[in-house]
Amino acid sequence: MRSILLIGSLMVCASLHAKQSLYDTIAQLDTQLFSAANAGQLDRVMDYFSNDLEFYHDTGGLGDYQQTRNSLQQMFASPHHPTRTLVEGSMAVYPIQDFGAIQTGKHRFCHEENGKQDCGTFDFVHIWQHTPEGWKIRRVVSYGH
Incomplete structure (x- = not known):
């Protein structure tokens, strides 16, 4: 019984470590x-985007690479031009088996307009693929504008 519990505990620890590692990788790529x-x-x-990129924007429509x-x-x-900051604590990362990861979160874009900062916070989803060339974003969903 102890060995079954030990093996189960080790499997849970390994899974949590893998998820944290993936989270750290995607967070670094996002930065x-x-x-x-x-x-x-x-x-x-553009090096971060796949050549077959699909970019879905709620007010701008569908775009390609x-x-x-x-x-x-x-x-x-x-x-x-607008600058972006990730809203602290908003990012989540989910593995996609044998493909890559789903990244979700909120980000804030600000630009100067008429001498004042104009900012907005929006939702996003990035679908990352782990390729032989490295991590690439295949799909972007940007919404809440």
């Missing part, structure tokens, strides 16, 4: 992605 976005580094940002690139390029050209 890197939006550090590049906040700095207006288009090529670096090239449309997303074009939108970001136009946005980054503005001297007051």
Whole structure:
């Protein structure tokens, strides 16, 4: 009986460790992605997206990789382009077996307009795929605008 409990406990610990490791990986990728976005580094940002990206935006519609690139390029050209911060404590990460992870959360975007900060907080879902080239976002759902 003790060995069954020990094995069960070890399996639970291993599962929790794997989930924490995945969470830490996605959190680090999120930080890197939006550090590049906040700095207006288009090529670096686009490296995080899969070539078959689908970007669903509740007010902007459906976009693909090239449309997303074009939108970001136009946005980054503005001297007051929006910057993003992840809302502390809002991020959750769920594994997708043999594929990658689902990341959910809330983020706050701010930009200067007429000399004042204009900010909004919105919901997002990122579907990350672990590929031989590294982690890539295949799907984005951005809503609550």
